[in-house]
Amino acid sequence: MTQTAVVALGGNALTRAGQSGTCDEMLANAAAMASAVHAVVEAGWQVVVVHGNGPQVGNLALQQEATAMVPPQPLPLLSAMTQGLLGSLLARAINLLRGPGTAVALITHVTVDPADPAFGVPSKPIGPFFEPAEARRLAEARGWVVQPDSGRGYRRVVASPEPAGVVEIDALRALVDAGHLVIAGGGGGIPIHGGSLADAVIDKDRAAGLIARLLGAQALLLVTAVDRVMLDYGQPTQSALSTITAADAARYLAEGQFPPGSMGPKIEAALRFLAEGGDLAVITSPDLLAVTLSGTLTGPLAGPGTRSGTRIERTLAHAEWCR
Numbered sequence: 001m002t003q004t005a006v007v008a009l010g011g012n013a014l015t016r017a018g019q020s021g022t023c024d025e026m027l028a029n030a031a032a033m034a035s036a037v038h039a040v041v042e043a044g045w046q047v048v049v050v051h052g053n054g055p056q057v058g059n060l061a062l063q064q065e066a067t068a069m070v071p072p073q074p075l076p077l078l079s080a081m082t083q084g085l086l087g088s089l090l091a092r093a094i095n096l097l098r099g100p101g102t103a104v105a106l107i108t109h110v111t112v113d114p115a116d117p118a119f120g121v122p123s124k125p126i127g128p129f130f131e132p133a134e135a136r137r138l139a140e141a142r143g144w145v146v147q148p149d150s151g152r153g154y155r156r157v158v159a160s161p162e163p164a165g166v167v168e169i170d171a172l173r174a175l176v177d178a179g180h181l182v183i184a185g186g187g188g189g190i191p192i193h194g195g196s197l198a199d200a201v202i203d204k205d206r207a208a209g210l211i212a213r214l215l216g217a218q219a220l221l222l223v224t225a226v227d228r229v230m231l232d233y234g235q236p237t238q239s240a241l242s243t244i245t246a247a248d249a250a251r252y253l254a255e256g257q258f259p260p261g262s263m264g265p266k267i268e269a270a271l272r273f274l275a276e277g278g279d280l281a282v283i284t285s286p287d288l289l290a291v292t293l294s295g296t297l298t299g300p301l302a303g304p305g306t307r308s309g310t311r312i313e314r315t316l317a318h319a320e321w322c323r
Helices: 023-042 054-064 075-098 132-142 169-177 204-215 246-254 264-275 286-294 316-322
Strands: 003-009 045-051 103-105 109-111 124-130 145-148 154-158 181-183 190-193 219-223 243-245 280-284 310-313
Touching: 003 023, 003 204, 003 286, 023 045, 023 075, 023 219, 023 286, 045 075, 045 169, 045 204, 054 075, 054 124, 054 154, 075 103, 075 181, 075 190, 124 132, 132 145, 132 154, 169 181, 169 204, 204 219, 204 264, 219 264, 219 286, 243 246, 246 264, 246 310, 264 280, 264 310, 280 286
Parallel strands: 003 045, 003 219, 045 181, 103 181, 109 190, 219 280, 243 310
Antiparallel strands: 124 154, 145 154, 280 310
């Protein structure tokens, strides 16, 4: 029986640091992501791709406000626009490797709770980085909330509520069962509550975890810019994690090893997926997705020169089914 993996790609993987987000840049980045996904499919997995949209939806918001000739659209509709844009780029790149019609991009709506406290505490960074003075000017002129991000400048932040349900889950499941590689939950999904749009951007790792749980997927693959999750990051005692249990990951999270603004959301998504029936979560860079999924490492810490990512398993005994 074919096993299913849900792969979460960051919006930063499609518009990389230092890039402005031109068509050529995004095409090249989509090709690189498609190659990583192709390797997972070649290893025998059925794949669903969920992607972020932080840089793209923020850039689009800036374009919306650049002219008074046309009305600006609300944030959830901008998420819908980026689903079409990025879904097209990824589907075309995957189809070039696997044949026309292999990949299907599904416009996806995700339900949220209007009482979610996240609506009162904006935390999700979107768009480009600004110098402090420019960030203050934009915040005052446009009513934005801005915060420092990773020491690289200031960015606009918006509400990021917890995803509760996926409206198109039955259609998504049917496409997967028909053998398609589905791109769904783009940008974390278009947030709605009841019949209304919600002014928010959903975290794509949380959305990917939800989709994985609803599909009964065996693996959740969280793509990031680094090869492995690190303990004591940036300190002399820094070390790289290879294969650990969910209990280990939960302990490290409780100890403060994974800050909310960096690796924390990925660890939380992985732990919830494993707690609700998943077998394996992987956190690594695109090039190491397939090799990390194959499970060639057995120790808790990677040795010098080792090229593999981080595997988080419900228990280490679960490693045997995919080796």
